[in-house]
Amino acid sequence: MSETPWADPVESALARSEAQATEIVILDEGYSITRFRRGAVHQNIYRSAARAAIRALVDGRIARLITSVPRPDSLSGAVSEATALTRSAGAPSPLQDFVPAGMRMENDNAYPLPPQQVKDRAIRDIVAYGKAHGLSGSGAYVVRDATLLIATSSGLRVRTRGTNGYIRVVYESRQTSGYAEQLSTDFQLLNPEAVAREAAEKALVPGDPVTIPTGEYDVVLDEVAAADWLRFLGVYGFNGLVAANGASILKDAWGKSLASPIVTIWDDATDSRSLTLPFDFEGTPTRPTPLITRGQIERPVHDRTTAALQRTASTGHANLPFGLQLLPGPAPFHWHMAPGPTTREQLIASIDTGLLITRLNYTDLADRRAGILTGTSRDGTLLIERGEIRRPATDVRITDSLLGMLGRVTGVGNTLRLVYDWWNPMYDYSMCYLIPPVKIAACHINGVSTIS
Amino acid sequence: MGLMVHIQTAVGHGYASTTRMDATGIDDAVGLAVSQAGEYPAPGPVPEGCGEQGEYRTRVHIDPFRVPSEEYYATMDRVAAAALRHPAVRLTESFIAASRVHKVFMDTRGSEIDQQFTTCGGGIRAFAVSNGEVQRRSNGILQGDHGQAGFEFVSETYQETLGDQMGAEATALLRAPPCPAKVTNVILGTEHMALLLHESCGHASELDRVTGDELTFAGASFLTPDRRGWFRYGSSLVTITADGSTPGAMGTYGYDDEGFAPRRIVLVERGIFKAYLSSFGSAIALEEPSGGCARGEGWWGVPLVRMPNVSLAPGDISLPQLLSETDDGIVMETPYTWSIDDRRLHFHFTSELAYEVKQGKRGRLLKNASYMGVTPRFWAGCDAVADMSSWRLWGLAACGKGEPMQAMPVGHGAAPARFRDVQVGESRR
Secondary structure (H helix, E strand, O other): OOOOOOHHHHHHHHHHOOOOEEEEEEEEEEEEEEEEEOOEEEEEEEEEEEEEEEEEEEOOEEEEEEEEOOOHHHHHHHHHHHHHHHHHOOOOOOOOOOOEOOOEEEEEEOOOOOOHHHHHHHHHHHHHHHHHOOOEEEEEEEEEEEEEEEEEOOEOEEEEEEEEEEEEEEEEOOOOEEEEEEEEOOHHHOOHHHHHHHHHHHHOOOOOOEOOOOEEEEEEEOHHHHHHHHHHHHHHHHEHHHHHOOOOOOOOOOOOEOOOOOOOEEEOOOOOOOOOOOEOOOOOEOOOEEEEEOOEEOOOEOOHHHHHHOOOOOOOOOOOOOOOOOOOOOOOOEEEEOOOOEOHHHHHHOOOEEEEEEEEEEEEEEEOOOOEEEEEEEEEEEEEEOOEEEEEEOOEEEEEEHHHHHHOEEEEEOOOEEEEOOOOOOOOOOOEEEEOOEEEEEEEEEEEOOOO | OOEEEEEEOOOOEEEEEEOOOOHHHHHHHHHHHHHHOOOOOOOOOOOOOOOOEEEEEOOOOOOHHHOOHHHHHHHHHHHHHHHHOOOOEEEEEEEEEEEEEEEEEEOOOOOEEEEEEEEEEEEEEEEEEEOOEEEEEEOEOOOEEEEOOOHHHHHHHOOHHHHHHHHHHHHHHHHOOEOOOEEEEEEEOHHHHHHHHHHHHHOOOEHHHHHOOOOOOOOOOOOOHHHOOOOEOOOOOOOEEEOOOOOOOOOOOOOOOOOOOOOOEEEEEOOEEOOOEOOHHHHHHHOOOOOOOEEOOOOOOOOEEOOOEEEEOOOOEOHHHHHHOOOEEEEEEEEEEEEEOOOOOEEEEEEEEEEEEEOOEEEEEEEOEEEEEEHHHHHHOEEEEEOHHHOEEEEEEEEEEOOOOEEEEEEEEEOOEEEEEEEEEEOOO
16 A cells, blocks of 8 residues: 555554554545536536545444545544444444455556546537437546555555546437447547447437337346346345345345346456456455356345354455445445347347337336336337337336346347446446346336326 | 535636645645536536625524434434334334534635534334235335434434334234225325425426436436426416425525525426426526526535425315315325336335225225326326325435435425325235
């Protein structure tokens, strides 16, 4: 940690801590986001922020303090406050120490940041591409550079730095819209033209949107929609805390072959094709963790607290202590789904009457006990007839069983895309997915989004 | 603690935020904001507010930060213990939250506004278990109930009677039949009304959704400008207002984060869509003054159009009378889950607790209830709104919007209301 301004303040704060054990997590982050709408930039922000999450352990009780850190030398005061807070902490913690020494890691996955002009040119090109095709373009371009550092009084010292760039585009025509996005750790690989082309292709499918009757349809979920579907398996299924509480939607599924045998999913924060993270937010090393293997549901993932509750070991899935979380507890954050042998075009060609769904909106579990997912489609809902995309369709509501949908996966595409999580894109260390398009049979469509 | 700078250059505008509050940090932030400005023109000039010098403070009777933490725990323990006295209740989750935010706004026109917001609230969830089935009861909308107040809000709201009610109802739900699937009258309790107002009216009337600012993430709105002034949003019983000055409400403030005082805005008047929630920048699109609704979560969040307190005007019929005049219907109490599309049209909400109404009398308790609809059709079916005697205000601690996402407190007030021809069903089907 010698290269960061945090090294000496962290050592000093740990040395002066009066707690029996102390953990300091620092997230020092800079990012810029430019949002444009219908051809004009309306939001340009650069955020530079350093935040600390400190856990102190005294007499078996743990208190956590989260604070912005205006200066590195203000850390010691924050550690003292966290230590004082343990006096009013509630029940004893199942966790009786933080990650010990054993791993010292300084990892740098950062790529050179692009100058502002690159971003400006990309947005200008996206807007121009849309105009040339009669489309109005909106979107965002994000550049992020974050350093995560964790140190404990037991000797752990780990640090990683990573970058990523993200482009998302919505094109609108008079009655339709189309969406595409790209996420990459290497800014050089960002391809605004390709993102624009993909979004435009969806917005330009000819014809007025057709409103389909409710019922069961075969659907192809493009990668962003498929990721949205999987999120709930992580948050309400594989989450070790909900599993420890007996509330996991997978509580009767562990070890059973309930998904289609062509479904294999794992979590891997070490894969360089994803947004790598060599350790979790407690400092436990990350490693590939199977979630679903050829249809069989594997085990929950754990941080050190839920592992202690379940008398097992952490799987390296401690959650970020900062920011908005859909639900507390450990969860898979780096999803990988094994690609299949089929092209996306073949998935579409295999459907007689059905839908291609680009993106979902405001998905939720309509029933958190039974794992019933509900959400609407948006920005590229396309009718498939006789194996071809025929025309746009009015956005629909899907309400269906998560596990049931897993069991009805009848096709997996042979290409992978890295996508961000809908719920919390661009925010800290959101979930990410390396995922192919997926075909699901007999999806339950129970509503359409139309004013008429 | 941190700071945000918003600048406009000849070619564009930019924001920068930082936690470095010394002179160098602030200079750097200004430089970064300038570099962010890029080559794109701003939609309008930088909002300079009205050059006001003002102050706002939440009225607090008991400072929550002077209440010992033991009192926080004791309050939660009392409520949870009351729920746990019901043998089927195996688990409770409860929390109390207090926050204080100090905001200072200054601009080059001389605005100098100092505001301090204190909020207090909490929530209780009771889980009853039998034969592998779990039923939950909780209070409030989605995240408990909160007010812009001191600890007195917690003391008044979180009492043993609340825990006992949650425990008893969770237990009773274990024996209840599931909600049947049918089209019927639905009477929404005030918590569901708060959710409905929030999702189908508050967000739908945000002008930045209409101008496309939120198109790529939060979405747009079906309330397009060509519909303003004539479009029938709901029945003639439906009048919905936004008011950032409601005492004690979570969405109350003295000035927004562009320096404008909030105005009372009639969004829907006797069923007709009338006005938007707006900021300075978004209102330019309609050549109107700001509605005073620009708020950012903190120094890191660009001010966005955020709803203040969006409420339904009470009707003129008592709740007992409304129920007695219902031949056949289902009452829905306390939202469980929620989902709505990106234009705020098609929604699907589920309910922790429901019960039948038959010939004006309360009937069977029902579990796992859901209802769905399309916003203007649903509100058009509103044929009764209860009067002020059953009107109440709810506080939501965190409404998410924006990229990166920001969470803002909002308030909603309503009395129960009845809606015709609603599709209801069992949430797990």
